[in-house]
Amino acid sequence: KDLLDGLDRILMANTHLDATPFIYAIEGDMVLWVQQFFLNDALTFLLTHYYVAGYMLVTYTASLYFVYFDDRWMADRVLLAMFFVYALAVPFYLFFNVRVTGDHIPEMATLAYSLTPEIQTWFTRIDPFTNGMPSLHIGLPFAVWLGIHRWDHDLRWKRYRIFLGWFILLTGFAIIYLGIHWIVDIIGGIAVAAVAVHLADRSQGWVWYRLDERTFNARLAWLLADLNNPKRVVVGWIGRAVSWLKTPSTAQTGTALMLLLAATGGVLLYDAAHQHFPAEGVTHPGAAAGADGWLVALDADEEGNLSAVIIEVETGGSLVTSLGLNEDGNQSEWGLDYAPTEVLISENHAVIWQGYRIIPLRFDDLPSGGAGYGRLTGPLYSDVALLDSDDERALLFSIDNGTVIDLQSTEFNERFDEISDDDVIMIDGGGVSLAWVTESSPMTAKIITLDGVQSTRSVEVNATVDAAKDEQVLALTGTAVDYGNATITEVALDENYLVAQVNLSAVDRLVLVNLETGEQRILGDPLFPVASPS
Known part of the structure; x- marks a missing residue:
């Protein structure tokens, strides 16, 4: 599941596949009406725990119940049907992403996911929230x-089938009420289950003839008893396959079409999950940055000498220029x-900064050989923007002993x-604005806009969450969340947003600030540490 969820996230990021708007266009706000009509705290509590525990109960009992009572006839078929349900659902989860209802309808709440911090943490870590169609809780x-309805000829499992019927009805109501599934998801789960049972009925004889544990050891022993036996088996397989191919029919045509579709789907899946463009000339990349259609990567040769590889993304053209720097960062002189x-x-520019050396590059006037020596700073700057x-x-701007320096000025240092603070600890640039944080106000980011009429604003960064989550952080780390000594440790700025990484002793959190509206929200799960905003 983790592997498929990771692949699903890559596909979502690269292709933006999202079928949720189509589902919403079909059924509208019907699920919202159900939730609003029955909304009740006690019902939410009961159905959330039923949703979490009931699904696992049925999954495990259905797997073990028939085995425990030694009903091999039923166990073989039901377990195979459950396998086919999941196998048929995987393509939908990869290529037909449907978000949970509470994540799409603004007025709808994901009641189950937010009942308690523990349940929210559990769901956040295991559920990508895009695997709505089909619903496996129904399927x-x-x-x-x-x-059981098809294979229970002597009605020995009649009571269990009645129990499952009521369970399915209650589950269908629960997943709608809790803000998780659409009605179409339930229909999809039923359809997938019907196909899975049909496939299990058709294939169970072939599958269990080969995988029955009672005969598997005997088959293995026969194969190993004489090394010619495996050879005869393989030759027999090849002969039957050739004979089958020599007799054209709809079976061969259908198989060829299915293989062709599978191969095409595999190629498309690989391509969607491995989107990139060639960075020609980069053999040992050490760092990279990109903006406005340009990518600049650092490349080191066998001696560690650094070059800048400048790539224009739209055309794919690239240029390599030597920097006169070494990747070991040694400036012992x-x-x-x-x-x-x-x-x-x-x-329009890129800058390579290493210790006392700052090397500027202008994209419309790139050097074809070496980039030149650049600028020797004199003081060792603590940050550059x-x-x-x-x-x-x-x-360019830098920090020298708490003071912001204008490196575009013709005057040295x-x-x-425009920035009068003398205890600046970090800066970052975005567009035509400069953000900085001071030691005396470690939770305040100040921003100055340098285009046209200069203006300055201050943003008080808020990294607080509810007390229950902070208690969870204490339980996880053994350290209390310390808001009194909170400190911004890194900032990233663009024209519309500011991202601040805040250290709270027990955990680091990322806070996203909308500079137009002033709205702030924490990125990611506040229970777990984050790093490197960009």
Whole structure:
């Protein structure tokens, strides 16, 4: 399941496959009417626990019940039908993503997912919230019910079938009321179950003839007793396959079409899950940054010498320019044993920063050989920010001992007077705006806009959540969430949003700030640590 969920997320990110609007167009707000009519706290509590435990109860009992009572006839067929239900559902989950109702209808609440912090955490970690069609909460028990209806000739399982019927009805109501499934999902689950039972009925003889544990060991022993036996088996398979292919019929045509469809689907699936463009010239990438149709990657040769590979994404054209830097970051001539190498990028410029060296690159005037020595900073800056600029020179700012420096100025190490703070600990640029955080106000991000009339604003970043989640963090980490000493440790800025990484002792959280509306929300699950906003 984890493998398929991971593949599903990749497909969603690359293809934006989402069939939810089509489902909503068919049934509208019917599920919302059900939830609003029956909404009750006690009912929500009972149905949430029923939803969580009931599905697993039926899944496990249906798997073991018939085995326990030694009904091999029923066990073989029901277990095979359950397998086919899941196998038939997988293509829908990969290529026909349907979100839960509470994630699509604004007025609808996902009651089950938010009943308690523990349940919310559990669902968040195991459920991608896009596997609505078909509903396995209906599909699996209905397959068992339908299988008993078809195969229970002496009615020994009549009471269990009646129990399953009531279970399916209650489950159908629960998954609608709790804001999880659409009515169409339930119909899809029933349809998949019907097909699965039919396939199990057709294939159970062939499958269990080969996988029956009572004869499997004997077959294996026969194969190993004489090394010619496996050879005879393989030759027999090949002969029957050739004979089958020599007799054209609808069976061969259907098989060929199915194989062709499977191969085409496999190619499309691989292509959708591995979307990329060639970064020619990059053999040992060390860092990269992209913006406005440009990608700049650092590449190291066998001696560790760094080059910048500049790629225009639209055309695929690339240029490699030597930087005169080494990936080990050694600048011992200035007393620095190691300095990390960073790539900054804006609309028209890129900057490579390593310790005392800053190397600017302009995209419309790229050097065909080496990038030149760049700029020797003098002081060792603690942070550097790059803004969009149409000028020939890059619009660069840095921090020197708590003071913001204007690196575009012709004066050496000239202070940027528009920022009067002298305890700045971090900066970041986005568009034509510059954001910074000071040591004296560690939870306030200040933003200045440099285009036209300059304006400055302050944003108080809020990383708080409800007390129940903080108690969970304490239980998970053994450390209390400390809002009193909260500190912004990293910021990322663009024209419309600010993202701040906030350290709360026990956990780091990402806070997204909409600069137009002032709205703030925490990205990801606040129970678990995050890093590296971009």
